[in-house]
Amino acid sequence: MKISHILAAALLLAAPLTVAAQHSHKPGTAAHGHKAAGESHAHKSPHGGTVRTAGKYHIELVQQASEVHVYLLDANEKTLPLTRATGTAMLLSTAGKTTSVKLTPTGDHFVAxxxxxxxxxxxxxSLKANGSSLSARFEKLDKAAKAGNAVSAAYICPMNCEGSASAQPGSCPKCGMALVKKS
Structure with a gap:
């Protein structure tokens, strides 16, 4: 086995996982527990991806054909601006190959x-944003893609705002207009 595969496996196993956190999403509502990063997240994802808790924030990963899109979300799953934010992603393929990629800011989210x-x-x-280092682990991505859960944007903003594409109806994270079905 190659040294790089051993190192990649060790890094994946040693990736920091956040401990269960208690917080409330809306003032006046009861606090609820979140599972550790990498476990199922019970909240709806605003962009049709998978949401994980990362400290007091959330990270959403949206898989598309040849890219991954990463959104930084607040406690209410609203997209946060990426002012001075940076990030990387370690990608493990089904063939066991690990690749580290830089996340490039594009409008209101990152793309790799x-x-x-x-x-x-x-x-x-792994993100550095708002003075915090955040990380989240997304597993079983191959099973989600096979099940047809990889996002193909069916809804867009009528103003063509960057980063507004979504697999489901909703509001544009940039301008707030209702998303419309692509023709």
């Missing part, structure tokens, strides 16, 4: 290219 011919199994996203 997935190497051609790669089927993702796991992604570990």
């Amino acid at each position: 290219a997935v190497p051609a011919g790669t089927t993702l199994r796991t992604a570990i996203v």
Whole structure:
């Protein structure tokens, strides 16, 4: 086995997982527990991806054909601006190959290219934003893609705001207008 595979496996196993946190999403509502990063998240995702808790924030990963889109969300799952935010993602393929990619800010979210011919199994996203270091682990991405859960944007903002594409109806995270079905 190659040293790089051993190191990649060790990094994936040692990736920091957040402990269960208690917080409330709306004033006056009861606090609820969140599972550790990488476990199922019970909240609806605003962009049709998978949401994980990362400290007092949330991170949403949206898989598309040759890219991953990463959104930084607040406690209410609202998209936060990426002012001075940076990030990387460690991508593990179904073939066991690990690739580290830089997340590039694009409007209200990050984008990273997935190497051609790669089927993702796991992604570990690390962000530095608002004075915090955040990380979240997204697993079983290959099963979600096979089940047809990879997002193909069916709704867009009528003003064509960058980052507004979504698999489900909702509001544009930039301008607030109702998303419309693509023709």
